[in-house]
Amino acid sequence: MSEKPQPLLSPIWQRRIKAFAKNKRAVFSLFLFLLVFVLTLFSEFLANDKPLIVKYKGDFYFPIVKEYDDLTFGGDFPTPADYKDYYLIDNINKNGWMVMPPIPFSFNTVDYELTTQTPAPPSAEHWLGTDDEGRDIVARILYGVRLSVVFAFVLTTASSLIGIVAGAAQGYFGGKIDIFFQRFQEVWEALPQLFILIIIASIFVPTFWTLLLILLLFSWMSLTSVVRAEFLRTRNMEFVKAAKAMGAGNWRIMTRHILPNAVIATITFVPFLLSEAIVSLTALDFLGLGLPAEYPSLGDLVRQGKDNLQAPWIGITIFTVLSTLLTLLIFIGEGVRDAFDARKNK
Secondary structure: OOOOOOOOOOHHHHHHHHHHHHOHHHHHHHHHHHHHHHHHHOHHHHEOOOOOEEEEOOEEEOOOOOOOEHHHHOOOOOOEOOOOOHHHHHHHHHHEEEEOOOEOOOOOOEOOOOOOOOOOOOOOOOOOOEOOOOEEHHHHHHHHHHHHHHHHHHHHHHHHHHHHHHHHHHHHHOHHHHHHHHHHHHHHHHOOHHHHHHHHHHHOOOOHHHHHHHHHHHHHHHOHHHHHHHHHHHOOOHHHHHHHHOOOOHHHHHHHHHHHHHHHHHHOOHHHHHHHHHHHHHHHHHHOOOOOOOOOOHHHHHHHHHHOOOOHHHHHHHHHHHHHHHHHHHHHHHHHHHHOOHHHOO
16 A cells, blocks of 8 residues: 655645735735736846847847847948837838837937937837936836846845854854854944945945945844844754754754754745845935946936926836835735744644
């Protein structure tokens, strides 16, 4: 008689997933957030000034993944093809066809054919208008949301790993190690982060990775106290003492017996850390201390909304995008927190 197959998830995890699924607001928020994020992953196919596909003289070309020069499509110069050039468009249409993305502008494409003063209001060509440099706002939002979410995921993952390791060392070993780390954190938290960012930004040109490293210097402490408290609570329990008596080393006890309990306590903070990272990046870009101008930035749109009060569509759009994005993360975080709350899932 064959044995009954073991379920992939333990009964505890099955109960937590069911508890999360009962929270309709959290489930809808998670679905909408994932839908938006997946769409932004294909921003190049949704908003770009290059065709998705070109058929020219019987051959197929894919400008969205490979750069072609002007000579390829009957031009006169060996420069990158400009698919906004009427001569090039006419030459392609005479010898084939091309398919443009739904939004024929990238995040850095300047529309030089605007008939109104920038920032241009919403129109059939620019669904949410343009900024003060003539760039399409929908395209900048698509690329900006992707950049902000990816930045937040990387920052949250890195800071959580460092915070968990630091908190585990403090809580498990205690004594002088715990006292040293506690005093170090108190001094580190007291440092004026904004002034340090200003100094560093004046020395180095901020990029995605340098800005990530700068924020990582201060964000790793978010989970340290939670993990430390969990290790302090668990290290004197019977199963830990039994593992020590059986000869298990400190590393095995920390990673196999205590860490799973600590990780469960930290999971509930992840959505809130993501929203905090998005706000931090947006605020730095708004203040001019964040990413350079060649990056699509939600903070830059916030600044443009402030500087162009005569163009309310900019401020209304970026407010709606940011408030919706952060609200979804908060609702997801509340759902995860309730799902892991043993008092609510007995």
